[in-house]
Amino acid sequence: MIEPVTPTKARNFAIQASFAMLISVIFASMTFNIFGYTLGFIFAPLIVLFLWPKGADPIISYFGIFITGLLLDILLGDPLGGWSLIFLPFYALMVFFGAGRDTGFGETWLNFVFWMSAFTGFFALAKLIRFLDVDLMSLLKLGVMNLVLFPLIFYSKSRMRRIIVTDEGT
């Protein structure tokens, strides 16, 4: 059963999630070089989309996703609007199918594996129909990196919510 959410709490959820999305976008534009390996997390915003708080104000959420998508385009030098075009429908689909509503970590992670595969599959399909020219190996690498990163963001989210969001929605 979906817990009723006050309008204030709904707005706060959306603002906090948008802020988390902004951080993930900045994080996505950075690369890390450890032991001679380059690690990139361009798909990190997908985790934030997946864990987007249920009951968050949809209008603020859409605007948050749209603006952060544009920012990611600019930071990565990709065509403007590309990431927003990907993030917005994925977010809508996730909300429609109730993604990320599982209670336990294991179940949520498995659900995320499905969504991550769908996301990667979307790019592979785009390459297949020659709409996008993407490198499949780096796509696969980024997908795996995102699955490894998921537990960190999952636990950070529950910890942050305990600190920031109280029952009154402040």
Add this chain to the structure above:
Amino acid sequence: MIGRGSGFQKRRRNSRLIFTGLIFLSAIFYLASVGNDNAFKSSRKNVEGVGAKILTYLTLPVRGFEKLIADTGNRWNAHSENERLKEKVSRLSDTEARLNDLSFKLSRFETILNVDVDSDIPETKIAARAVSENDGPFAKTALINVGVKQGVSKGDAVMTIDGLYGHIISVGNSSSRVLKLVDLNSRVSVMSKSNQARAILIGDNSPFPTLSYISSQADWDDGMTVITSGDDGVLPMGLPIGTVVTENEIRKVKLFANRNFVDWIWVYPYDPIKTPEEDPVPVDPVDGAGMEDTTSQETGAAVQEDLSESPLQ
């Protein structure tokens, strides 16, 4: 609380409208900016400039941590590395003496023959940090923290300590974007250092870009050093790129700048050769004739004169 009343229905309808509107707007942005470098140019540059500044500070601890790990590895190998370097220095000191001798001879020949063989490679270079490197599925670009203010301009070559890394594709006030050699859109005219065979180096998002448009007479072999040819008039001649390797009978280039850890890079400001249309000779106000006409006539006359004195006639 949000109930299931008319207010809820209205809000739901509004949110659907906004969702559709934002998708539509994203599509317009996308279609306008695909294949059009000038779309939203100024807005992009402003955001990139701010982004580069923020990322410069944010990446400092990350780069520090990476350096710490790299330093630990270096210390571990310090003794063997020291021995290897000593051997290399003794070998190179002999080479240096020979090089100095050759350099002296070369300058003497240049003076005798009165030829201009100055290197195209600019002597000034601008140090910068790659604050964000996009190694994603689409573009292979990097954001660097220098721009117009520091003297960077579009088309400038970007080098790492090992070799050519890419070239500048867009410049802001204090940030620039570099298109890496491996990017799908990268095209650089190159040549073999040993036999000057020409080719075009085409990025294909793989670590080894492909050598294309190789002439049938050209003799390319594995291990040959590839440098920029300068034929495109954009990059200076002689910048080191990599060595030739063959993969499935396709000639590819193993880049010198193929190390994963790229932090400091150098931008080489270079004035490309201007076309006559871009660099017209000012019209003489007295007789209204273009200087180039006079010059060509003079040159023609001089050539005719030379031919008339030729011993072959």
